[in-house]
Amino acid sequence: MIWILRFSLTAFVVTAPAVPVWAQTPTPRVWLAPLGAEAGPGAGMISEKFDEAARSELRKQRHVELRGDPASTGAASTSGQDVRVDQAENLRTAAKAAFARNDFETALTQLRGALVLYEEAIASVNKLQAVLETLGYLGACSLALGYDDEAKDYFQRVLAIMPDAAPLDEYPAETAALFEKLKLQQAKKKKGSVVIKTVPSGAEIRVDGVDKGLSPATVTDLSRGEHYIQATHAEAGLGGLKVEIKGAKPEVVELTLSTTIGPAPAKPVDPALIREVAALVAQGKFGLPFREKATEVAALTLARCLVVGNVQPQGNGFVLDAYVYDVEQKQTAALDQVRFRADLSSVAVQAAGFARTVEGACGKFPFDKIIVGGVVARVAPAPVVTPPLVVEPEPAPVVVAKPKAQRVRLPPAQTLDDEGLSLEDDDGEPWHKAWWLWAAAGAVVIGGTATAGYLLLQDGAQRDTVDGKVTW
Template identity: 25%
Template sequence: MKPRLSLFLGRAAALAVATSFVTTTIATPVLAAEPALADTARQIVIVGLAADEKENAEFLGEVQRAVEEHVNAEGKRDYQLKDPNPILNAGGEAQDRQNIATAKGFLDAGQASMQAEDFEDAVDQLGSAVNLLETSYGVLEDRSVYQSALLLLGEARRRRGDKAGALQAFRRAATIKTDAEGLSDAGRALFAQAAKELESSPAGAVQVNTEPPYAEVYVDGKFRGLSPRLVAGLAEGSHIVSVNKVGFARTSKRVDVSSTKMAHEELKLEPARRALLLDELKPKLAAEIDAAKGDVPVGGAAVEELGKLFRTETALIVRLEGPETQKSLGLYLFHTETKRLVSKVEIAEVDWSFKNKAAVDAAVKRVFDVNWTEALGGEVAEEPDDDGGSVTSEWWFWTLIGAAVAGGTVAAILLTQDDASPPPYDHDGSGAVVFQF
């Protein structure tokens, strides 16, 4: 009987297939199991009020990471970070999204050809899928689609008798850490050969420059720092460079890396189509933060418009000022529908000479220490503090003066994070290819 091949492009890790054939699964890897999302989790967007400087971009990246990693008392994530880029460039990524949709169609056609044992046509269809996915890699949300396409292409080339072509596809799959456990025995052997050759391959480098600078640089989906950035230690061969900067269109490019000559990529970023809307809101947001006072501080029209722009009920405004190594930090958590400033944290000085990750974590934890029922006007019982006063009388507001988080014994546990630490909004997804023989 002819082999049957089914492709699953969702995130499900377990696949149940009732069949009389032997079934194996190719599952794309997940770097780490992240905490589950709480049922009451709120979508949140982060907006930075800061000069376009490298240190500020690094600081904002740490805030984003801390928000993404924050969990409630039950160990579940209580905020779901919303990526602003697709919204700011709505319509501008239409071609990329069409490429991805077309690529999935080629995948379906490639599967049908594999099932019919028309490996010549399968190679054509799957090769077209891979090319389109590489072209629009920076916009691809589920990277497992690309991993699966490479594995299928390698298997199709092998079945056609093109060993060199199969090795090339498997090498790309190995470069991006794809799990090939579910390939056929012959396919696994060829994949292992490609992975071994990759390990012993000479290394090269690529210099990535962008205009404007301080864009996030990714190579094969892995965060490598901010531009301008020299990325070294790359195996010879093909790699995908992607760059991402809020307010600009995401872009990606395939780069050939050699051990004998450093590659250079000069990328000019195009403004996102709706970036001006956010730019116009920022000074208004700053003014509304300064004016939000009293027992029930509220913002204004800019806070409400921010919620409508990103279609999110909460927003965290991050204000950064000061020189390279000493930053003043303000975190302002708004409920955009009611415009209420439900929590704020202000730190006069944060030592940023060593990327003070612990100070950022502490500040984000404090700003999220919110009773949302009370914050939105619900009735809750007051809990007296040791002085007989009300803990909830100051529920919405904490002000931290000085660099207490960074000083004294706390400094001994502060962690330094280098440029290779990934931002939070980098999510690869997981999928599977099921081969039935």
């Protein structure tokens, strides 16, 4: 018989309402410690009233499960099956809507939460096809987001349970090719077997949703990988688990059946342990000792969130300082301070608001209110990145190049010859007989005579003689 997975892989966007944050993860389990009170008139009584009102309001909240509470609604739904199955169904439905609108991140978160709930309540899961569909959608979402290794793991888990599964026609070519490739690899793997025992024996056994007779039973020809085993007994109740077939050697499992439906009931917490926790809270000490005590309480109550608080008088009223410890985060956060008066109406109103605050904090842990040593440590603002100081070098001094020296050729210096300075002209005639000398002397005589005559004429016309003297 060939099994075909039918996933709604659509390429178009379907309009769907936004999925609230509550539907994205399994319902958190909360344990509320008895509220403490400081010394003061009426503080002890008012803290008890507030504690009672807060528990009543927490039971009404749809998105938290109050643990360790004798008045809890129980672990079975109205249909009689495990409440975790109903929660997983709601998550799977919301995830399919997110997948249809291509919101793969939201769908992946919701599908992971649904798978956790399905596997916790596997004994009560009537239709294993819902688990397989969840695995298939997980593979498709992972591949769409680029998580190739996770996608292969989810598809291999589907093929281990249903080796003849076929990819959908709506798969993209890449997804279909990956699925077919993994299918061929799965067919080549060796088979394994499992031996199933139950307490008591004689229970009806189903492996991967297929009947395998009564326990003890040996089931062979199982593909390597993870498989789901369920057991049902008319009187002893139910049992179930997930087993991994690793090799040729048979795996041996033993189931203890129980008539209890739903999560294991919380174990009572030792009052001495509660007092130790209350003392640390009153002192504002939330370090390692507090975390160790809180972890002990969580192991007993199976709670993920532990809420503690202390009531003290303030003015004409009272104030509640409360804190939430997340076991997974291993951190404690401060809740908003609650102020109320010493009357029942004020207590009821503020207790309802406190329950909503707890619901919101456990649904989305308030990382901005993490406390260390009793001091609320807000998230530090992002550091301002100061650009590195760039020191620009001083400009190099400008060196003015000197003009290149030019060589000027000078006329050759005149030197005296061996004969000394000659007083004769070029013709060899003595200088005092040279014509040019006497021409110059004549010019001087003529100029002097003319000047003297002019001066005499200016002094008087009656003078008819001129005296002149030429000095050599």
